[in-house]
Amino acid sequence: MQVTVLGAGSWGTTVATLVAQRNNAVLWARNAQHAEEITKEHTNSTYLPGFTLPQSVTATSDLEEAVHAADVLIMGIPSQSFRTVLTEAAKLLRPWVPVVSLTKGLERGSHLRMTQVIEQVLPNNPAAALTGPNLAKEIMAGNAASSVVATRDPTLGRALQDVLRRGLFRVYTNDDVAGCELGGALKNVIAIAAGMAEGLSAGDNTRAAVLSRGLQELTRLGVALGGRPETFAGLTGLGDLVATCMSPQSRNRYVGEQLGLGKPIAEILASMTMVAEGVKTAPVVMELAEQYGIDLPICDRVNRAVTGEISAAEAYLGLLRVRPGSEADPY
């Protein structure tokens, strides 16, 4: 099978490396030099410095060449350009070919999940998402990781499981597509809150409380948007949240930590080369919360902190000021 991955960022390249063991893997990079480096040097020095890619991973900047022969199309494109790139690719893709999203985020304006975008652009091609606690560099380094392929059709799920799994990269299936995608998209907001607690020098108790109460908010919104509660307690919700909140590699955690240390948000964002998705997701989450009439105290404080309305210390104290009720309540 030929597996084509659109987008040669760190995660797209890692997924191409994983599938290359048993399949023909082709990466598409917008930049011709970037593609040439991957094919000729077997490196991706911009996004995965220090790693050597397998010889069997090749790259091209020609979208037609990449897409036309694809038996599986994998989308490693940021949420805000996902639809544009997919629309171009759609004209070139053969019928029935499944499209797998690697992107954790919601489309601005429409608030759609990426598989919903796939279903709009390519209504006759089955859509799936690969999501879970997957820090690219750890997988490249050969550490064990678990992930989930989310798709409504269990037969397709099992087939994609076979395409995507590899020794220490364990792939589970889950037919709750909404739940799996939402966990990955929403967790970044909570990761900022965890980072803020870290920056304010709170301890492990506080961190555990932010994670638990944050997961509860994420679940409450996710269930309103069509996910199943147990999905949020699994790899794509809790698992991804834990990895993001704990890893020093997480950009969202970093933003929160710097806010906690008292740095202004503009300065923090200006100092970063890569995007912290949670900063963009926070306002979307609050729009959705209002639309569905859901109280999300932690997300609300994060949103106000990332927009510069309040400081991290104010956000944190504001949360503590409200007296708790039952564990099932928002406060």
Place this chain on the structure above:
Amino acid sequence: MQVTVLGAGSWGTTVATLVAQRNNAVLWARNAQHAEEITKEHTNSTYLPGFTLPQSVTATSDLEEAVHAADVLIMGIPSQSFRTVLTEAAKLLRPWVPVVSLTKGLERGSHLRMTQVIEQVLPNNPAAALTGPNLAKEIMAGNAASSVVATRDPTLGRALQDVLRRGLFRVYTNDDVAGCELGGALKNVIAIAAGMAEGLSAGDNTRAAVLSRGLQELTRLGVALGGRPETFAGLTGLGDLVATCMSPQSRNRYVGEQLGLGKPIAEILASMTMVAEGVKTAPVVMELAEQYGIDLPICDRVNRAVTGEISAAEAYLGLLRVRPGSEADPY
């Protein structure tokens, strides 16, 4: 109100310190010298070295003096001597006085939770449990923490919430007593697994996967034993699991880490002054799993590793060898 705490370990002493702000707090220590140190020196150098206790916390080694005047009885006694101490105290306790357990564990042989032991020994006194991600030293140091008072009666829950809460120590209520207690008891086994992964130098992805899949096992068993699934995703399940798996203060994580580094279990246990509850809980969990016909692959491997049957590396590889199915399945 007089609040009596039986047991002057680190957590019992911390809880006495918390309630002393608005109540008269009396600690009972078996050892007269230990009691005298607390009352006269305002320190508990054995269990909370470096901290000063409030003047209003006093201690006694006279059980009658401690229990007779109690308006609330709090049990900070390890699971294996809980029934014996409570049976002595029962003769001295006034009617209707609520009894709150601080103990995370199951009684050996009977497999009972601590509030079930309270109900057997004192069928006419209401039982409750205080449980959550609460590392004693962080609370003594003034960091924010959240906890849960679990009791079937919501009126009692709210009353105890008022007794136990303090500024940065947030107390939620939950009427799923079984779920709250089981999370705290079972999480120690998963903490050993997380420690093993750490000792074997696995990364954040692996850690997140062990936590997520471990929480799923804990939930599966906990629901069979009468808990509600959402409780395990809250402070007393997930929250406590996160704090235990992450904190360098956790004894269970330490045991796993040392196993992961290849040390024999006998040597690890011999080097520790305090008990790692998970080592004792693992065989109980496997007895319960067999009784209820539940597959718990992670707990099973931890149990074999802590009994010395297999090494941590073997436990870990054994888990990876099985091919994953749906996320809802045990494997």
